[in-house]
Amino acid sequence: MAEGDEGSDQRQNEEIEAMAAIYGEEWCVIDDCAKIFCIRISDDIDDPKWTLCLQVMLPDEYPGTAPPIYQLNAPWLKGQERADLSNSLEEIYIQNIGESILYLWVEKIRDVLIQKSQMTEPGPDVKKKTEEEDVECEDDLILACQPESSVKTLDFDISDNRTEVEELPPIDHGIPITDRRSTFQAHLAPVVCPKQVKMVLSKLYENKKIASATHNIYAYRIYCEDKQTFLQDCEDDGETAAGGRLLHLMEILNVKNVMVVVSRWYGGILLGPDRFKHINNCARNILVEKNYTNSSEESSKSLGKNKKVRKDKKRNDH
Numbered sequence: 055m056a057e058g059d060e061g062s063d064q065r066q067n068e069e070i071e072a073m074a075a076i077y078g079e080e081w082c083v084i085d086d087c088a089k090i091f092c093i094r095i096s097d098d099i100d101d102p103k104w105t106l107c108l109q110v111m112l113p114d115e116y117p118g119t120a121p122p123i124y125q126l127n128a129p130w131l132k133g134q135e136r137a138d139l140s141n142s143l144e145e146i147y148i149q150n151i152g153e154s155i156l157y158l159w160v161e162k163i164r165d166v167l168i169q170k171s172q173m174t175e176p177g178p179d180v181k182k183k184t185e186e187e188d189v190e191c192e193d194d195l196i197l198a199c200q201p202e203s204s205v206k207t208l209d210f211d212i213s214d215n216r217t218e219v220e221e222l223p224p225i226d227h228g229i230p231i232t233d234r235r236s237t238f239q240a241h242l243a244p245v246v247c248p249k250q251v252k253m254v255l256s257k258l259y260e261n262k263k264i265a266s267a268t269h270n271i272y273a274y275r276i277y278c279e280d281k282q283t284f285l286q287d288c289e290d291d292g293e294t295a296a297g298g299r300l301l302h303l304m305e306i307l308n309v310k311n312v313m314v315v316v317s318r319w320y321g322g323i324l325l326g327p328d329r330f331k332h333i334n335n336c337a338r339n340i341l342v343e344k345n346y347t348n349s350s351e352e353s354s355k356s357l358g359k360n361k362k363v364r365k366d367k368k369r370n371d372h
Contacts, residue, residue, distance in 0.1 A: 062114065062115070062116070062117070062118050063114075065117060065154060066089065066112050066116065066117070068154075069117075069154040069156060069157075070089075070091070070112075072157070073091075073093070073156055073157065073160075076157070077093060077160070080093055080094045080095065080096075081093050082094075083327070083330075083331070084109070084299055084302055084303060084306075084330070084334060085303055085331070085334040085335065085338060086331055087331075087335055087338065088111060088303070088307075088334075088338055089111060089112040090109070090110070090111045090302075090303060090306055090334075091109070091110050091111075091112075092107055092108070092109050092110075092302065093107070093108045093110070093156075093160055094106075094107050095107070095108060095160055095163045095164050095167065096164075096167060097164065097167035097168045097170065097171040098168075098171065102167075103170075103171045104128075104130070104167040104170050104171055105128065105167070106126060106127065106128040106131060106163055106167065107126075107127040107128065108124060108125075108126060108127075108159065108160065108163060109124060109125040109126075109127060109302055109305075109306055110122040110123065110124045110156065110159075111123040111124075111306045111307075117152060117153055117154050117155065118152055119151075119152075121144075121147040121155075122155070122156065122159075123306060124143065124159075125305060125306060126139060126140065126163075139163065139166060142162055142166075143159050143162065143163075146158050146159060146162060221250075222250070222253045222254070222257055223243045223244045223245060223250055223253075223254065224243065224244070225241055225242070225243045225254060225257060225258065226241065226242045226243070226340065226344060227239065227240070227241050227242075228240035228241070228242070228336055228339055228340035228343070229339065230336075231332050231335065231336055233325060233328060233332060234321060234323040234325060235321025235322060235323055236318060236319065236320055236321040236323065236325055236329070236332075237318070237319045237321070238316060238317070238318050238329075238332040238333060238336045239316070239317050239336060240314055240315070240316045240317075240336035240337050240339065240340040241258060241264070241314070241315040241316075241317070241340075242312060242313070242314050242315075242340045242341065242344055242346075243312070243313050244311055244312055244313075245274055245276060245311060245312065245313045246276060246311050247276065248276075248285070250313075251274050251313055254313055254315070255272070255315070258270070258315060264317050266319075267317040267318060267319050268292070268293075268318055268319055268320035269290075269291045269292050269293040269296070269316075269317070269318045269320075270289075270291050270315055270316075270317050270318075271288075271289065271290060271291050271293055271296045271297050271300055271315070271316045271318070271333060272288065272289050272291075272297065272300070272313060272314060272315040272316070273286070273287070273288035273289070273297055273300040273301040273304055273313070273314060274286060274287065274288075274312065274313035274314070275301075275304050275305070275309060275310050275311070275312065276310070276311055277310040277311055284310070286301060286304075286305075287301075288300060288301040293318065293329070293333075295330075296316075296329070296330060296333055299330055299333070299334060300314065300316065300333060300334060300337055303334050303337060303338060304337070304341070307338070307341060307346075307347050308347075309341055309346040309347060310346075312341070312344075312346050314337045314340065314341065316333045316336050316337055318332075318333065
């Protein structure tokens with residue numbers, strides 16, 4: 055490792071430690087190895103009206119010569135409002151090239167949220183969570199950062215006016231990770247339509263070992279060339295918030311036309327937040343191995359702009 059890389063890595067670690075100390079439970083680690091983080095920002099600590107989740111990935115060149123790769127997640131943030139906020143963050147970077155800027159970004163976003171709360175219009179409706187949380191307190195934050203809904207059934211309503219691909223795509227299997235008797239293994243397949251997503255799941259479940267896994271978490275992203283939008287969704291399969299975190303990882307890595315399933319066989323010992331690290335590390339390893347990850351520069355250009363994403367339409371039998 056070059057001396058410059060060592061210095062950059064040290065500065066990143068110092069900034070990460072500082073952010074965790076400053077923001078506490080608002081700061082969460084999505085993938086420690088890839089340096090992907092999520093910060094939940096609100097206008098008020100006690101009674102927030104407006105909230106936003108800022109996802110960041112720190113490239114090796116940050117803070118020296120490259121900005122963090124970021125994504126703004128909030129259902130109310132659209133159009134010009136999103137563009138204005140993105141421009142503000144980019145201006146902060148330009149004015150502070152070579153400096154650590156995550157704190158400046160978070161506080162700028164908080165200022166915007168405070169301004170919105172001072173307006174006469176009411177805040178967005180906040181749905182109360184009724185799902186039972188497990189013993190790890192980190193889940194409260196992750197639930198706030200994940201997409202509003204997840205796929206709960208394998209039955210897809212396929213209504214797009216494009217040619218569906220009937221062939222089962224090839225499925226690759228990653229190297230398992232074992233920790234305290236729990237084993238995690240990723241499976242990857244190229245997909246270009248929801249029909250193939252269902253086919254891949256059905257094929258995987260033909261394997262008795264995979265079918266017997268405690269959880270089969272998955273996420274997929276399909277790029278629709280004609281509409282220039284992403285069709286994407288995820289499934290926790292009982293591992294609260296794991297699907298959302300997996301999809302976040304795929305968004306930040308800017309992968310497309312691919313599905314990742316991570317099987318977890320529970321070994322009887324609670325792993326706490328480490329389970330999320332293993333799930334995302336398995337997924338990241340196989341995405342890198344199969345050359346689905348883009349360069350930091352390409353990801354930054356894509357995620358730094360207002361990108362259209364739509365949830366997959368699905369049919370619920372319940």
